[in-house]
Amino acid sequence: DADVTQTPRNRITKTGKRIMLECSQTKGHDRMYWYRQDPGLGLRLIYYSFDVKDINKGEISDGYSVSRQAQAKFSLSLESAIPNQTALYFCATSDLQVNGALNEQFFGPGTRLTVL
Amino acid sequence: RKEVEQDPGPFNVPEGATVAFNCTYSNSASQSFFWYRQDCRKEPKLLMSVYSSGNEDGRFTAQLNRASQYISLLIRDSKLSDSATYLCVVTVDTDKLIFGTGTRLQVFP
Numbered sequence: 001d002a003d004v005t006q007t008p009r010n011r012i013t014k015t016g017k018r019i020m021l022e023c024s025q026t027k028g029h030d031r032m033y034w035y036r037q038d039p040g041l042g043l044r045l046i047y048y049s050f051d052v053k054d055i056n057k058g059e060i061s062d063g064y065s066v067s068r069q070a071q072a073k074f075s076l077s078l079e080s081a082i083p084n085q086t087a088l089y090f091c092a093t094s095d096l097q098v099n100g101a102l103n104e105q106f107f108g109p110g111t112r113l114t115v116l
Numbered sequence: 117r118k119e120v121e122q123d124p125g126p127f128n129v130p131e132g133a134t135v136a137f138n139c140t141y142s143n144s145a146s147q148s149f150f151w152y153r154q155d156c157r158k159e160p161k162l163l164m165s166v167y168s169s170g171n172e173d174g175r176f177t178a179q180l181n182r183a184s185q186y187i188s189l190l191i192r193d194s195k196l197s198d199s200a201t202y203l204c205v206v207t208v209d210t211d212k213l214i215f216g217t218g219t220r221l222q223v224f225p
Binding site: 033040041042043045048056058088090094097101102103104105106107108109110112 | 124147148150157158159160161162165203207211212213215216217218
């Protein structure tokens with residue numbers, strides 16, 4: 001079974017609809033992240049969380065919200081979807097090295113979201 | 117200036133060729149460095165970490181130059197299966213990674 005899973009894998013929705021993307025992990029990591037990827041722009045950080053009580057905005061958080069329901073679950077919501085939120089969304093997890101430096105991130109398979 | 121910059125390519129090389137990718141980063145306090153590989157429409161996956169002394173994993177060699185804030189990836193004896201986008205990744209603090217936009221490699225027969 002995959003260590004990081006995302007649901008749904010594909011979603012088509014209409015402008016103004018509320019949508020939630022879910023992420024679950026079995027790696028036991030405290031740190032979880034949400035990214036979006038657009039052609040030519042690379043991966044951009046939306047939100048990240050260090051534990052259930054710690055949520056932080058990334059570089060493009062406007063229009064999004066998140067919820068860390070448990071160590072293993074981190075969901076991303078679009079309260080009122082708009083067409084320019086059409087993108088590939090990735091969830092990722094990580095932990096810290098012994099020296100405190102950030103370790104590699106493990107990614108889920110992605111959710112392809114289309115907003116019409 | 118972008119925090120992490122890469123040549124987007126594409127690099128089109130024949131099988132067996134040696135190809136090198138470069139990456140520059142702007143934050144001199146960055147601590148950790150990685151190369152990720154991403155296949156079309158798939159998630160990024162770690163290819164290798166990059167250490168100050170340089171490191172090698174089979175046909176892949178990564179180098180770090182902290183003074184010039186420069187990272188490189190060398191692929192020897194390219195295979196068709198190496199065709200992918202290679203992402204340079206840098207930490208700016210202990211919170212998060214910054215991803216380059218990637219360099220696309222296409223290996224042809």
